[in-house]
Amino acid sequence: MGGMSSPTRLVVLGAVHQFQPVHGYFLRRELMTWLVDEWANIQPGSIYNALRSLEQDGYVRESGTESDGKRPARTSYTITPAGEVELMRMLRDTLWNVEPFDTQAVMVIASFMFILSRQEVIAGLEHRISKIDAIVLTNGFHIEDTARSETTPKYVREIFELSTARLKAEQEWARSLAERLRQGEYSFADDPREERPRR
Amino acid sequence: MGGMSSPTRLVVLGAVHQFQPVHGYFLRRELMTWLVDEWANIQPGSIYNALRSLEQDGYVRESGTESDGKRPARTSYTITPAGEVELMRMLRDTLWNVEPFDTQAVMVIASFMFILSRQEVIAGLEHRISKIDAIVLTNGFHIEDTARSETTPKYVREIFELSTARLKAEQEWARSLAERLRQGEYSFADDPREERPRR
DNA sequence: GCCCAAGTAGTCAAGTTTGTCTATCATGGG
DNA sequence: CCCATGATAGACAAACTTGACTACTTGGGC
Numbered sequence: 001m002g003g004m005s006s007p008t009r010l011v012v013l014g015a016v017h018q019f020q021p022v023h024g025y026f027l028r029r030e031l032m033t034w035l036v037d038e039w040a041n042i043q044p045g046s047i048y049n050a051l052r053s054l055e056q057d058g059y060v061r062e063s064g065t066e067s068d069g070k071r072p073a074r075t076s077y078t079i080t081p082a083g084e085v086e087l088m089r090m091l092r093d094t095l096w097n098v099e100p101f102d103t104q105a106v107m108v109i110a111s112f113m114f115i116l117s118r119q120e121v122i123a124g125l126e127h128r129i130s131k132i133d134a135i136v137l138t139n140g141f142h143i144e145d146t147a148r149s150e151t152t153p154k155y156v157r158e159i160f161e162l163s164t165a166r167l168k169a170e171q172e173w174a175r176s177l178a179e180r181l182r183q184g185e186y187s188f189a190d191d192p193r194e195e196r197p198r199r
Numbered sequence: 200m201g202g203m204s205s206p207t208r209l210v211v212l213g214a215v216h217q218f219q220p221v222h223g224y225f226l227r228r229e230l231m232t233w234l235v236d237e238w239a240n241i242q243p244g245s246i247y248n249a250l251r252s253l254e255q256d257g258y259v260r261e262s263g264t265e266s267d268g269k270r271p272a273r274t275s276y277t278i279t280p281a282g283e284v285e286l287m288r289m290l291r292d293t294l295w296n297v298e299p300f301d302t303q304a305v306m307v308i309a310s311f312m313f314i315l316s317r318q319e320v321i322a323g324l325e326h327r328i329s330k331i332d333a334i335v336l337t338n339g340f341h342i343e344d345t346a347r348s349e350t351t352p353k354y355v356r357e358i359f360e361l362s363t364a365r366l367k368a369e370q371e372w373a374r375s376l377a378e379r380l381r382q383g384e385y386s387f388a389d390d391p392r393e394e395r396p397r398r
Numbered sequence: 399g400c401c402c403a404a405g406t407a408g409t410c411a412a413g414t415t416t417g418t419c420t421a422t423c424a425t426g427g428g
Numbered sequence: 429c430c431c432a433t434g435a436t437a438g439a440c441a442a443a444c445t446t447g448a449c450t451a452c453t454t455g456g457g458c
Binding site: 018030033034035038039099100101103106107110111113114142149151152153154155156158159161162163165166168169170172173177186 | 229238299313341348358364365367385
Binding site: 399400401402403404405406407408409410411412413414415416417418419420421422423424425426427428 | 429430431432433434435436437438439440441442443444445446447448449450451452453454455456457458
């Protein structure tokens, strides 16, 4: 129906949330400094498309166009309440769903985790850490499968070796981040303004 | 003009090279067992499109359609001489070009390295190993940049930490594979049939 | 004072990907 | 013996992505 979850939509919606009211060209500049074109394959053109598509779905709204001199007018966007809900849904989905070869998920999480609560991100990271143990095991079985298969070339095995190596690196990183979050690094939506943590 | 390099084209052209004469549905089945839909994001539909597009560019050629009973006829494809040249070009390009966030490149190399020569693959892996050292260094400077930037959120830093962790894992894997290739693991286009390695 | 390179803001056609749909054949359980 | 399920083989509309293009402004070198 109205557009599934995709890295592009999530990144653009998250960036609108963060910088609103914001026009396409600002997002384009800002996201390029994050190198999203490299780690999420988001080219400038896709940003404008994502904005139109998110608007059609009612997740963002035009909030005025201003034109400076005779330059092309720029349209500003704001996130809607429905957009906030959808953003949380997509983020949560990305945080808790661990796919063996999805290397972008964690990048997106790193970029927008502050929108969730510190507690949830830590819990999600811990879930990811143990899920990776499971995937590494299944990779082992895949390796045995390819060894037995007649048509599948032998070196497809390397794909799983590589996947395992990368996942272990990601696991190390997740452990380190979770630990640092527990010690209060970065600030989150739910952080108390001052004082000791509530409860 | 006639279609740039892309993982989809490379994988499909490589698979035609390997299994020719071959029809779309065979590729679809075979490539799914390699889990290309997961590590290269190649969905069945894209395979048929890649075949048509490669045919238009003259890299593959229809080599007969056979129909079994009244089932949909299946069209077989063969690679052309121009296709062999293009396949080598794309593979070589993928082997020697190291992009910091391109996680698919190495997967493709693992799948089709046997088409190149053992010597070239080993040399390419060694180049990759030292290139990764350089990228890890530049990641460090990117981290300093984001620390200084006003708009860029602080945790964008995590993206580079993660990239570095993954690259080091890839480096370990590349070292291990290069070593094993030197000791004669897997077979390559240029391997002598028997006897000691020529030189 | 003039010119050109770079920046601003976005559109658009052409190409690619996705998921769903069609239509036939095989098979095995009840 | 019948019919539901799954495999076979591919087509296609809708959505998304890409890279080139428009059209104006600003800044800096000479």
